[in-house]
Amino acid sequence: MSLSNRQIKLINSLHSKKGRKENLLFLVEGEKCIEELLKSNWAYEILVLNENLRSSFENLSNVFFLSEDQIKKYSALQSNSFGFAVVHINENPESNLHLKGINIYLDGIRDPGNLGTIVRICDWYGINTIYVSEDTTDFYNPKTIISTMGSFTRVNVISTALHTIIENNPEIQVLGTFLEGESIYQIKFPQDMLIVLGNESNGIRQETENLIRQKITIPRIGGAESLNVGISTAIVIDNIIRGKS
Structure with missing residues (x-):
């Protein structure tokens, strides 16, 4: 069974x-x-797989089997052959929007790979x-989705203004990551918090900074100018969790 022209047109439109x-x-x-x-419980419209996988997936509904070259032709990612x-x-x-525990807010993240990570x-x-x-970059960008390695099925991404969250949670502690601030190794983190991380090039913008109650930093020991925002997220979350354990 081949893809129809309508289906091909639809697939190509999803690149944008x-x-x-x-x-x-x-x-x-x-x-x-x-x-x-x-x-997961996510619903798909059609599934397009490499023809070599027919024996493993032919029992699924709305599945099409194409050659590797055809898959790469329609795919948004050139390395995709599966x-x-x-x-x-x-x-x-x-x-x-009533937050408990550890919460993450991304301020103007532009790189799909960073968001997926x-x-x-x-x-x-x-x-x-x-x-x-x-x-912030589109959660449904193919590069974002593949960077999640499947975690998109378990993590919701909610687009909203920071002040809206604060209005719904007036008591929550809002902390932001900066090059200068209180060391994450020394701070006593609150029970309920919102951690703000900024744009890859410019960091947290001024209007966002005005809403942050406490600046925190990952102490720099060596000479690197900055850290990737994904790495920073992991380091901060890990320190918070270890401090609570």
């Missing part, structure tokens, strides 16, 4: 944010992400919701 928004669909690519998708799925966007993710890190540490500014 506009197409994903109009169709309320996105692409999930690669072996690990598809395995996690099939174990296959991809067209998946329905979750229009109503759980958006509880942070989703994966939060999944590792049992944090199932991430809050992001409205100009």
